[in-house]
Amino acid sequence: MKPSTLLSLCVIIIIVGxxxxxxxxxxxxxxxxSYDAFRYxxxxxxxxxxMNELKKENTHAxxxxxxxxxxxxxxxxxxxxxxxxxxxxxxxxxxxxxxxxKVVGYSYAMFHYNEQIAPIWIVNEKASLDxxxxxxxxxxxxxxxxxxxxxxxxxFNMSVPWEDRVDLMISWFTHPTQPINLGFLYIEEPDTTGxxxxxxxxxxxxxxxxxxxxxxxxxxxxxxxxxxxxxxxHLSDHGMESITKEKIIDLNNFVNSSDYTIVESSAALxxxxxxxxLDIVHRQLVEAANKTGHFTVYxxxxxxxxxxxxxxxxxxxxxxxxxxxxxxxxxxxKIEYYEKAYNFxxxxxxEFGLHGYDNEEPAMRPMFFAYGSIFxxxxxxxxxxxxxxxxxxCEILNLSCPPVNGTLENVRSGLNSALKIPPxxxxxxxxxxxxxxxxxxxxxxxxxxxxxDRLNSYYRILSAEPDNEYLQNRHSDFEVI
Numbered sequence: 029m030k031p032s033t034l035l036s037l038c039v040i041i042i043i044v045g046x047x048x049x050x051x052x053x054x055x056x057x058x059x060x061x062s063y064d065a066f067r068y069x070x071x072x073x074x075x076x077x078x079m080n081e082l083k084k085e086n087t088h089a090x091x092x093x094x095x096x097x098x099x100x101x102x103x104x105x106x107x108x109x110x111x112x113x114x115x116x117x118x119x120x121x122x123x124x125x126x127x128x129x130k131v132v133g134y135s136y137a138m139f140h141y142n143e144q145i146a147p148i149w150i151v152n153e154k155a156s157l158d159x160x161x162x163x164x165x166x167x168x169x170x171x172x173x174x175x176x177x178x179x180x181x182x183x184f185n186m187s188v189p190w191e192d193r194v195d196l197m198i199s200w201f202t203h204p205t206q207p208i209n210l211g212f213l214y215i216e217e218p219d220t221t222g223x224x225x226x227x228x229x230x231x232x233x234x235x236x237x238x239x240x241x242x243x244x245x246x247x248x249x250x251x252x253x254x255x256x257x258x259x260x261x262h263l264s265d266h267g268m269e270s271i272t273k274e275k276i277i278d279l280n281n282f283v284n285s286s287d288y289t290i291v292e293s294s295a296a297l298x299x300x301x302x303x304x305x306l307d308i309v310h311r312q313l314v315e316a317a318n319k320t321g322h323f324t325v326y327x328x329x330x331x332x333x334x335x336x337x338x339x340x341x342x343x344x345x346x347x348x349x350x351x352x353x354x355x356x357x358x359x360x361x362k363i364e365y366y367e368k369a370y371n372f373x374x375x376x377x378x379e380f381g382l383h384g385y386d387n388e389e390p391a392m393r394p395m396f397f398a399y400g401s402i403f404x405x406x407x408x409x410x411x412x413x414x415x416x417x418x419x420x421x422c423e424i425l426n427l428s429c430p431p432v433n434g435t436l437e438n439v440r441s442g443l444n445s446a447l448k449i450p451p452x453x454x455x456x457x458x459x460x461x462x463x464x465x466x467x468x469x470x471x472x473x474x475x476x477x478x479x480x481d482r483l484n485s486y487y488r489i490l491s492a493e494p495d496n497e498y499l500q501n502r503h504s505d506f507e508v509i
Contacts, residue, residue, distance in 0.1 A: 052202060053209035055159060056402070057258040058424050059197070060212045061246065062107075062166070063239055064100055065219035065383060067227070067267035068092070068393040075233055076240035079262070079397075082247075087404050087442040088397035093413045094266050096335040096387040097296045097349075100219065103265035103394075103414060104167040105139065108147035108212070110418025110432030112336035114343070117141020118168070120292040123342050124300065131291050134184075139168045141342065146173040146430075148421045152210045153178060155427055162200035162208040164193050169212060179206050190215060190242050198249050201258065210425060215242070219268070219381075224366040226270035226379025259400030259424055263414070269391040270379040271355050277323060278357040282316035283309060291344065293362070294355035295384040299346035310346055322351040335387075336433070352389045355382050404442055412438040 068091035071080050095106045095113055097120060105111075105118040113119050116139075123138055124131050132138055146154075149161035150173045160179035163169030170183045180200045182193070193213060200208045218227075218235045225231050243262070250258055279285075287305040291298040301309040313325045326347045331338030350356060359382075363374050372378075385392050394414065402424055415434035422429035423436055423443070 053207040055209040056425055057209045058421065059258050059260045061260065061262050062104065062214050063264050064216050065222055065266055065268045066264035066395050068395045070236055073236065075236045078240050078244045082399060083397035085406055086397060086399045087407045087409055089409045089411050091393035091411050092263060092396040093411055094387050094392065094394050095415065096337050098266040098383050098385055098387050098392040100265055101167045107414050107417050108168060109145055110415050110434040112415065112433050114337050114340040115433060116145055117340055117342055119340060119342050120298065122292050124291050124344065126341050136171055139171050148418055149178045149210055149212060150174060150176050151427055152425060160206045160208040161210045162197060163212045164197050165214040166212040179208060186216060191245055194246055194249060198253050201255055202253055222268045222381035224370050226381050227268050228270060228379060257401065259402050261398045263396045264394035266383045266394055267392045268381040268383050269352055271353055271382050272379055273376050275354045276357060276359050277320055277354060280357060283312045290358065293358050295350040295382050297348050297356055298344035299348060300344050301346065306345055313346065313348060322354045324349050349386060352385050352391060402443055404444055407442055409439060409442040
């Protein structure tokens with residue numbers, strides 16, 4: 029083979045190798061999947077065989093600890109930022125904004141208590157121009173932080189089928205020009221059904237089976253699109269407990285409703301007394317709590333430190349939390365909605381799902397398990413807090429981790445100890461070796477050819493008739509080896 033031909037072959041190898049490497053992200057890849065309100069012990073119902081097996085055979089925890097209050101928006105944002113609620117400011121699914129004196133739901137204002145806080149997908153985007161994130165309906169995922177938004181995002185839309193959400197996520201991982209290396213996928217079940225019919229209804233169990241099939245669909249599509257190297261974390265934000273009408277505490281029987289405003293919903297309410305009514309509203313609520321024995325009343329400064337909840341400007345003057353299995357009178361309107369939406373008439377035995385309780389209650393515990401080459405097989409990790417996930421994300425993605433409330437040490441044992449080399453680096457190394465090998469062969473052939481030409485030249489000289497004294501004198505000294 030001619031040297032020029034071999035060199036051309038090396039160039040072709042380099043081009044092909046580069047194209048293969050760039051078809052997906054060159055960075056370590058991670059997909060985080062959240063099933064809202066999937067309680068840690070639902071696996072014991074034997075309705076989710078695929079998930080049960082996946083959990084057992086990979087890194088998993090019996091349960092994960094969440095942050096207080098045990099609501100959807102706060103916990104999803106704690107997972108995304110590694111911060112307690114009192115730090116990031118998303119203290120409920122509704123919050124009071126002191127600067128504007130307005131109560132807001134899902135909005136820019138809700139997620140921007142501190143403009144310096146950024147979720148992991150923004151940290152990923154800012155680390156390099158070719159790092160990309162895709163956020164599928166995750167709470168807070170459609171907002172800008174530090175002036176940056178994720179490369180791809182889909183706002184929450186309950187009408188989009190779950191499989192379509194997965195398909196779109198897969199297309200982001202395989203995007204021809206901006207493939208993501210980090211994806212967040214949110215599914216609103218079993219929370220939605222659980223609120224309406226409780227956690228013991230046949231309809232609820234059917235949802236669990238559907239989520240098992242969805243999980244299977246995720247892995248099938250990852251494999252079909254050559255994404256077997258994607259690390260996947262499965263988790264939830266909180267658990268759920270069922271209550272009945274008989275367990276609803278009507279605050280109107282104890283306190284004049286015109287003396288205060290309620291923000292948020294059961295099982296934890298923010299109480300804002302009107303000017304001059306703080307002491308009387310607080311006293312009446314304490315008396316009601318003592319009489320019923322089923323909820324606790326805190327002034328802002330009395331909120332337990334273990335909640336990591338009280339030190340925030342958005343915290344109300346009074347905060348009340350129901351005992352597990354109980355709710356407040358805001359539930360009456362919700363029950364009316366559930367009756368219409370699910371076409372049934374509630375009675376005293378009808379169950380409805382609630383969360384928001386003390387995060388130490390077992391019924392509030394979320395689930396966690398993880399699959400991928402970076403995680404150990406058949407390994408049970410000790411329960412840890414969901415704020416520890418942010419440092420874990422940084423470790424997987426090889427990102428510099430900003431200061432957060434969580435710590436990697438609480439989850440490190442679930443990781444493989446061997447150094448994980450990103451696939452793109454392996455690909456480049458192979459291309460590099462082939463390039464060096466090709467250059468070495470070309471140089472070797474060139475040297476051999478040069479030596480051969482020199483020897484042929486010498487032989488031609490030796491066989492020629494000497495025509496000067498110099499050649500005659502050198503002829504007797506020549507030795508050809």
